[in-house]
Every structure is written in structure tokens, then in C-alpha cells.
């Protein structure tokens with residue numbers, strides 16, 4: 001039986017328990033608010049949504065397609081927005097200030113880099129902050145692999161891979177079997193880069209398991225959601241680090257100039273045994289990831305637009321390439337001091353800004369040709385304000401832009417010149433500019449569903465057209 005005195009004691013206990021509970025909650029809330037305000041810059045700030053949630057800040061406003069959410073925010077608050085993403089230093093979405101604030105754009109934090117182990121973040125060009133190590137690695141990548149001279153020397157590797165790709169497309173044309181465009185583009189980019197880096201095709205043993213291309217794309221896209229994007233490549237390379245390095249060592253032949261990168265990385269690592277190779281593997285994985293996903297996404301989106309019925313753009317491109325081949329050619333917050341702030345530039349929105357582009361939402365590559373309304377707009381370089389920013393800008397811009405342009409151009413020149421493509425129903429169903437239905441989200445925003453297309457050799461009905469490999 002419970003006596004009234006017991007109830008009193010129980011009440012006191014509960015009260016004191018509740019009191020403790022309230023006190024703990026209060027302290028926790030104050031701590032959260034304090035953490036949220038940590039690093040908040042003082043002074044005049046660009047407009048933006050109100051304070052945001054503790055810890056999360058404004059993260060919850062980004063949603064599954066952050067580029068679109070940011071656009072909606074910029075329609076509400078103006079072209080420059082102040083946002084706080086997580087408890088790390090705040091970001092602001094700024095457009096034309098890339099050059100005057102280069103230190104802000106070169107900052108990096110790597111919240112999801114840790115699970116990359118055994119791949120070493122200490123040798124990552126993409127994830128290191130703006131420090132001497134980052135500079136040294138970037139310089140090595142550029143000098144040894146991505147400079148115009150190195151790209152010229154490695155031409156034979158691309159030609160060889162393009163030959164194999166054309167062979168694959170001819171086999172599909174002969175058998176009438178559709179080709180998965182993402183797989184085709186992915187095997188092209190990864191095989192070229194792997195041949196340059198480790199003198200191995202990824203479809204050759206012992207790297208055969210890397211052939212699981214769709215799974216790889218998924219895994220690497222998952223990086224943006226916080227998973228380890230290096231896992232898929234890393235586990236394969238980790239099987240035999242000696243072999244990886246030996247392959248890098250064999251690459252003394254012209255065009256396979258990766259030895260000095262990996263020699264440098266290996267010798268500058270203080271670790272021994274297995275972990276000695278971590279930087280080597282990390283660098284290989286990094287270049288494979290940075291080059292393959294981006295180039296594949298570019299090819300896949302372009303191919304998607306070209307194949308969309310009634311394929312008028314495809315016909316125009318084919319005519320243009322044929323003509324070239326026939327002619328024997330080859331193919332206002334400037335003063336605002338935002339310490340600890342990172343600039344985040346929504347290039348998706350800039351690329352669709354109706355005040356900058358005519359028919360901003362349409363796939364119109366001809367706008368960049370002489371006579372087109374955007375003929376003055378360049379693809380790379382930091383001269384003046386350019387509204388086309390596919391490779392980023394400034395010191396942190398893409399060091400592989402030349403390689404990317406070559407890989408994408410070679411793919412289209414050869415596969416569009418040599419083949420007609422019969423698209424699948426998925427493209428007929430979606431209308432031009434209707435990207436919302438297609439976008440997969442994430443950092444790269446690869447189309448949500450891969451699609452297939454059936455190639456047929458061009459002009460075959462007229463006895464077959466000679467389709468030389470274009471280099």
C-alpha cells in the first residue's frame with residue numbers, strides 16, 4: 001500500500017528528477033546555440049533565412065536537390081545569400097566574386113573524408129585545404145598528367161581506347177543490342193585514366209571487379225551523402241598494393257608518365273609496409289573519381305539531349321562533324337569581410353539565369369557558335385566575368401579541364417560520326433528542359449535512371465559508310 005507520505009516522497013523525487021531533466025535540457029540547448037554561433041562572422045552580412053536550427057543550421061533547407069533549393073532561396077533573398085550549413089563555419093552563396101575572394105573559395109573542410117581509410121586524406125588534392133601539400137599534389141597532377149604537353153604524349157592511350165570503344169559499338173550494331181550509355185561513357189573514361197595511371201585497363205584482371213560500373217557510380221555518388229566513395233576502387237587496389245605501384249613503375253614509356261607522381265607520393269609517405277602505399281592508392285583513386293564521374297555525367301546528359309526525339313540536334317552535329325572530316329579537319333558585397341566563410345557558387349542557377357541566357361532552359365549548344373548569342377562566352381579561363389563555369393574557377397578550379405574536354409569531344413566525335421542512335425522510350429517520355437524528372441541529385445547530379453540506345457552503323461543502308469577513328 002502506498003502511504004501519502006510515500007506519494008510526497010515520490011513526488012519530490014519526480015520533481016527533482018524533472019528539475020534535473022530541465023536543467024540538463026537547458027544547458028544542452030544553450031550549448032547547442034553556442035555551438036551554432038561558433039564562427040559566426042560579425043559585421044554586415046548578406047541576406048538569408050533566419051538563424052536556423054541548432055547544429056544543423058540551414059542544412060534542412062537544402063533538400064535532395066540542393067542546387068534547386070539554393071535557387072529558390074536566391075529568388076527570395078537575392079543573388080548573394082548567407083547560409084550556415086552545420087556547425088562548421090558558414091557558407092554564403094555568391095556569384096560574381098570568385099576572383100576577389102579567392103581565399104574563401106579555396107577553403108575546404110572534409111567531414112566525410114575519414115571513412116576513406118586506408119586512402120590517405122593527407123594526399124588528396126580535392127580535400128586538402130589551401131596548404132603547401134595541396135599545392136604540391138596539384139602541381140604534380142598537372143605537370144605529370146594533365147598539362148597540354150602530357151596530354152599530347154598520352155594521345156596514343158586515348159586512341160587505343162577509342163578503337164576498343166568503337167569496336168564495342170560496332171558489335172552492338174551488328175547484334176542489334178542496345179548499349180547502356182552510362183556504362184559506355186564510364187568504361188571509356190575509367191579505362192583511359194587507369195591506363196595512364198597504372199598501365200592497366202580496369203576491365204582487365206585483376207581489376208575486373210571494377211567492371212561493376214553501375215554499382216561503382218552509385219558508390220561514388222554516395223560520397224555526397226557521406227559514405228566512402230573510395231571504397232569501391234580502394235578495395236580493389238588494396239588487394240595488391242605492390243602490383244599497383246609496380247604498374248606505376250612500369251609506366252616509364254611515353255605517355256605513361258605517372259611514375260614520378262607515385263614515386264613522389266610513396267617516398268614522401270612516412271609510413272611503412274601496407275600503409276606505405278596508402279597515398280599511392282589515394283592519389284590513383286582520387287584521379288579516377290575526379291575524372292570518371294564528371295566526364296561520364298557530362299557525356300550522359302549531352303547524349304540524353306542529343307537522342308531526344310526527333311533528334312534534330314543529333315542530325316546537325318553529325319552533319320557538322322562530317323563536314324569537318326570531309327574538309328580534312330580534326331575533328332555588392334565586395335567590401336563585406338566574411339571571415340571563416342566559404343563561398344559556394346551555384347553554377348546550375350547561373351547556367352539557367354534568364355537574364356544571362358536566351359532560352360535558358362533549353363539545350364542549345366549552337367548558342368556558343370559564331371553568330372550565336374553566347375558566342376563570346378568561353379569555356380575555361382578566368383578573364384572577366386563569364387557565366388559558364390563547368391570547371392569551377394580560380395585556384396581551386398578543375399586541373400583536368402583540358403583532359404575532360406578532350407575526352408568528351410573524342411567520345412562524341414567518334415560515336416556520333418560513326419553511328420546513328422535509336423533512343424529508348426525513356427527519352428521520348430520526358431520533354432526538353434524537364435530535368436526535374438531526370439535528375440539524380442548528389443554532387444554530380446547524374447541522371448536518375450541510366451538509359452540505353454541502339455547504335456547502327458551510319459549510312460549502312462547505302463552500302464556502309466567508312467567511319468574512320470577521329471583523333
Ligand code: HEM
Pocket residue numbers: 125126127138141146287290291292294295298390391392393395396397398399400401403404405408
Ligand atoms: C568534363 C569533365 C570534368 C568536369 C565537368 C569537371 C569539373 C570539376 C569541377 C567543377 C571541380 C571543382 C572546382 C572547384 O571546387 O571550384 C573540379 C575539381 C577537380 N577536378 Fe575536374 N572536371 C572534369 C574532369 C576532370 C578530369 C579528367 C580530371 C583529372 C584527370 C579532373 C580532376 C579534378 C581534380 C583533381 C579536382 C580538384 C581540384 C582541387 O580541389 O584543387 N577533373 N572538376
